[in-house]
Amino acid sequence: xxxxxxxxxxxxxxxxxxxxxxxxxxxxxxxxxxxxxxxxxxxxxxxxxxxxxxxxxxxxxxxxxxxxxxxxxxxxxxxxxxxxxxxxxxxxxxxxxxxxxxxxxxxxxxxxxxxxxxxxxxxxxxxxxxxxxxxxxxxxxxxxxxxxxxxxxxxxxxxxxxxxxxxxxxxxxxxxxxxxxxxxxxxxxxxxxxxxxxxxxxx
Amino acid sequence: xxxxxxxxxxxxxxxxxxxxxxxxxxxxxxxxxxxxxxxxxxxxxxxxxxxxxxxxxxxxxxxxxxxxxxxxxxxxxxxxxxxxxxxxxxxxxxxxxxxxxxxxxxxxxxxxxxxxxxxxxxxxxxxxxxxxxxxxxxxxxxxxxxxxxxxxxxxxxxxxxxxxxxxxxxxxxxxxxxxxxxxxxxxxxxxxxxxxxxxxxxx
Amino acid sequence: xxxxxxxxxxxxxxxxxxxxxxxxxxxxxxxxxxxxxxxxxxxxxxxxxxxxxxxxxxxxxxxxxxxxxxxxxxxxxxxxxxxxxxxxxxxxxxxxxxxxxxxxxxxxxxxxxxxxxxxxxxxxxxxxxxxxxxxxxxxxxxxxxxxxxxxxxxxxxxxxxxxxxxxxxxxxxxxxxxxxxxxxxxxxxxxxxxxxxxxxxxx
Numbered sequence: 131x132x133x134x135x136x137x138x139x140x141x142x143x144x145x146x147x148x149x150x151x152x153x154x155x156x157x158x159x160x161x162x163x164x165x166x167x168x169x170x171x172x173x174x175x176x177x178x179x180x181x182x183x184x185x186x187x188x189x190x191x192x193x194x195x196x197x198x199x200x201x202x203x204x205x206x207x208x209x210x211x212x213x214x215x216x217x218x219x220x221x222x223x224x225x226x227x228x229x230x231x232x233x234x235x236x237x238x239x240x241x242x243x244x245x246x247x248x249x250x251x252x253x254x255x256x257x258x259x260x261x262x263x264x265x266x267x268x269x270x271x272x273x274x275x276x277x278x279x280x281x282x283x284x285x286x287x288x289x290x291x292x293x294x295x296x297x298x299x300x301x302x303x304x305x306x307x308x309x310x311x312x313x314x315x316x317x318x319x320x321x322x323x324x325x326x327x328x329x330x331x332x333x
Numbered sequence: 334x335x336x337x338x339x340x341x342x343x344x345x346x347x348x349x350x351x352x353x354x355x356x357x358x359x360x361x362x363x364x365x366x367x368x369x370x371x372x373x374x375x376x377x378x379x380x381x382x383x384x385x386x387x388x389x390x391x392x393x394x395x396x397x398x399x400x401x402x403x404x405x406x407x408x409x410x411x412x413x414x415x416x417x418x419x420x421x422x423x424x425x426x427x428x429x430x431x432x433x434x435x436x437x438x439x440x441x442x443x444x445x446x447x448x449x450x451x452x453x454x455x456x457x458x459x460x461x462x463x464x465x466x467x468x469x470x471x472x473x474x475x476x477x478x479x480x481x482x483x484x485x486x487x488x489x490x491x492x493x494x495x496x497x498x499x500x501x502x503x504x505x506x507x508x509x510x511x512x513x514x515x516x517x518x519x520x521x522x523x524x525x526x527x528x529x530x531x532x533x534x535x536x
Numbered sequence: 537x538x539x540x541x542x543x544x545x546x547x548x549x550x551x552x553x554x555x556x557x558x559x560x561x562x563x564x565x566x567x568x569x570x571x572x573x574x575x576x577x578x579x580x581x582x583x584x585x586x587x588x589x590x591x592x593x594x595x596x597x598x599x600x601x602x603x604x605x606x607x608x609x610x611x612x613x614x615x616x617x618x619x620x621x622x623x624x625x626x627x628x629x630x631x632x633x634x635x636x637x638x639x640x641x642x643x644x645x646x647x648x649x650x651x652x653x654x655x656x657x658x659x660x661x662x663x664x665x666x667x668x669x670x671x672x673x674x675x676x677x678x679x680x681x682x683x684x685x686x687x688x689x690x691x692x693x694x695x696x697x698x699x700x701x702x703x704x705x706x707x708x709x710x711x712x713x714x715x716x717x718x719x720x721x722x723x724x725x726x727x728x729x730x731x732x733x734x735x736x737x738x739x
Binding site: 355387 | 586587588647649667671674675679681683685686
């Protein structure tokens with residue numbers, strides 16, 4: 131119940147990140163809505179395809195659909211000024227990432243995936259929607275460009291798997307995992323942490 | 334039988350749209366053929382992956398394969414002059430969209446998907462092949478750039494679902510749904526309808 | 537056993553090709569690792585999704601994961617100078633292609649796919665990881681740009697299918713098929729074969 135509510139919050143966050151990115155790319159109202167839906171439902175659809183849930187829950191669950199579509203329209207109508215849009219995409223993306231990684235990892239464990247496969251599926255659930263958004267808008271996905279992105283997703287997934295191994299109650303564990311991901315992403319955004327880049331290239 | 338024949342027409346239309354787009358991008362004969370196959374079989378493959386049909390019918394059904402490959406080669410050999418190519422991609426894409434959305438929705442209903450999930454799967458079937466084509470050629474997909482694209486697909490899918498609920502015979506309903514999609518796309522192309530764009534952005 | 541070892545070699549080759557491409561695109565250590573994993577595990581994951589293996593073997597098999605991740609880190613740390621990088625991507629990609637196409641075709645046949653579907657699944661297994669790599673880095677995939685790419689993949693897949701029909705032992709047949717693919721790609725790279733391009737375009 132709590133998990134279902136959290137998943138809807140994650141869907142709204144990703145839908146908003148997709149819609150804002152689409153507004154930045156100057157798409158019209160239909161393009162914005164389609165990108166909101168794709169970003170919000172993409173990660174869960176990829177998860178269900180990987181785990182063999184047919185048809186994907188994201189496509190059968192009408193509240194997800196309604197939340198994603200309405201969020202897209204609201205963003206289109208009331209989007210803030212462009213100066214704040216880049217930051218808004220990153221903030222919303224962080225929340226979507228946190229909620230989707232933990233939900234994806236939990237679902238994978240419930241369907242019997244081994245721990246490291248559950249981590250990978252959870253990470254893919256969180257990263258997939260945003261990667262689709264960026265590829266469709268011809269940008270290199272955030273997960274490849276931002277230092278503390280895959281690592282934050284991995285950390286949250288590991289928390290969920292550890293909680294499962296220790297038989298802790300899943301809802302608070304998911305909250306802690308999500309908070310860890312969001313926290314790591316926000317710290318990274320604020321301090322603009324730099325990871326090592328390739329050694330200088332001659333030639 | 335009629336539906337299978339129509340699906341082959343849709344495959345030929347999408348294969349041609351992919352091949353023409355590849356010719357425009359100056360790919361060689363192999364690249365043109367691969368893009369024709371990907372555009373033509375991509376939507377059906379995505380549909381079958383979403384619905385759990387393994388291996389995807391699009392890959393097992395050799396007439397689809399033959400039609401897509403031969404269409405690609407024919408386009409490569411006899412493509413019209415470049416002035417007509419942009420329009421040709423859009424026209425062929427409209428026919429492929431119409432036939433694939435209704436075929437995808439029908440298949441989803443037959444496999445027991447609920448009505449709105451069937452609409453989404455049908456829309457994805459129709460949009461998927463063209464989206465793959467555009468992403469592979471580094472263009473923002475038509476569905477995000479063209480106003481009456483997702484809406485036309487949705488309208489055709491709804492016709493199929495309504496026909497199913499009213500127990501109408503599926504073949505004529507699919508024809509009506511396809512014709513509606515193609516008609517909406519053609520009107521949009523000819524009149525160049527404009528959907529609302531984001532409010533002016535300050536900053 | 538031999539096949540599993542060869543698949544690990546293919547994973548290392550594709551991981552290295554992804555990592556080198558990521559270094560060329562100036563990604564940091566995390567982006568390089570993620571792209572190495574995506575390139576190496578993408579083809580096998582697509583294969584398993586098409587064939588209905590849930591969760592995909594590529595995500596459950598920890599040696600694959602370890603090999604891909606370590607390869608990415610090693611490339612990041614010890615990558616050669618940029619002048620050799622373009623060639624290195626092409627060479628490593630050729631080895632990955634050869635090993636993945638034959639492994640994918642073999643798996644598809646073992647799961648009961650008909651011969652031409654097995655060829656298509658095998659080609660997709662080989663082409664998928666590199667196509668993901670190129671799309672994520674905003675390049676038109678090699679398979680569309682290089683003449684002897686899809687044809688080499690097809691030739692290797694056909695060898696595997698013929699060997700299966702003639703009841704030959706699978707391991708040597710896979711080796712021959714892989715060697716054929718790698719050989720065709722290397723000859724194409726060295727002699728820079730040209731396939732026919734579209735007739736001149738007026739307008």
